Amino acid sequence: MILVAGAGPGGLGCAQALQYVGREVVVLERSPELRTAGAGLMVQVNAMRMLDAVGLAEPVAAVGVALTDGEIALADGTRLGGMALGAERWG
Ligand SMILES: Cc1cc2nc3c(=O)[nH]c(=O)nc-3n(C[C@H](O)[C@H](O)[C@H](O)COP(=O)(O)OP(=O)(O)OC[C@H]3O[C@@H](n4cnc5c(N)ncnc54)[C@H](O)[C@@H]3O)c2cc1C
Incomplete structure (x- = not known):
């Protein structure tokens, strides 16, 4: 054990x-x-591959949302930049 x-x-x-x-x-x-901290858990592509290797990718994907884009902004909303997060780019 x-x-x-x-x-x-x-x-x-x-x-x-x-x-x-x-x-x-x-x-x-x-x-x-159980305690909660933060806003959510962002699981990157490499982490999803590892979760898949131990049979967890499907249940995680079922309760998650696939992100397609990310944006970086100042607290007042001024956009600083963006990035593509979709599967077509990262697999
Ligand atoms: C305020 C805050 C907000 C965050 N927001 C986000 C977010 O929005 N999205 C995100 O992806 N990440 C976020 N993070 C980061 C995320 O919480 C950590 O990366 C993640 O929790 C690390 O996981 P872990 O298992 O290594 O450690 P932990 O989550 O810290 O887990 C360690 C566990 O071990 C237990 N433990 C410690 N010592 C012992 C012992 N001797 N015996 C038994 N149990 C023990 C602790 O009680 C704890 O439950 C945030 C972190 C903080 C502090």
């Missing part, structure tokens, strides 16, 4: 990967409750 300390994205991803290759895993989390 493998113990994983911490149920953040790293710990849960590690646990899933270990289970995927047949290892018995127990995740230990010191926090007594």
Whole structure:
């Protein structure tokens, strides 16, 4: 049995990967409750490939939104630049 300390994205991803290759895993989390920080989880193309390798790409995509464009702006909305994020560019 493998113990994983911490149920953040790293710990849960590690646990899933270990289970995927047949290892018995127990995740230990010191926090007594689930907390939310930030606005969302942006999963890049290379991370989606890794999630796919451990059987998680489909469930993650099912609860996510595929981004096609990104923009960088000042707090007042002034646009500084943009970038293409779509699958046609990055695979
Ligand atoms: C305010 C804030 C906003 C953020 N916003 C975003 C965002 O919008 N989008 C985004 O993609 N990323 C965001 N991030 C970054 C993101 O939260 C981290 O990159 C991500 O959580 C790192 O995952 P992790 O599993 O490595 O660590 P963590 O998420 O920190 O997980 C570690 C876990 O281990 C537990 N732990 C620690 N020590 C022990 C122990 N000894 N025993 C048991 N459990 C233990 C902790 O309680 C914690 O739950 C934000 C971060 C912060 C602080």
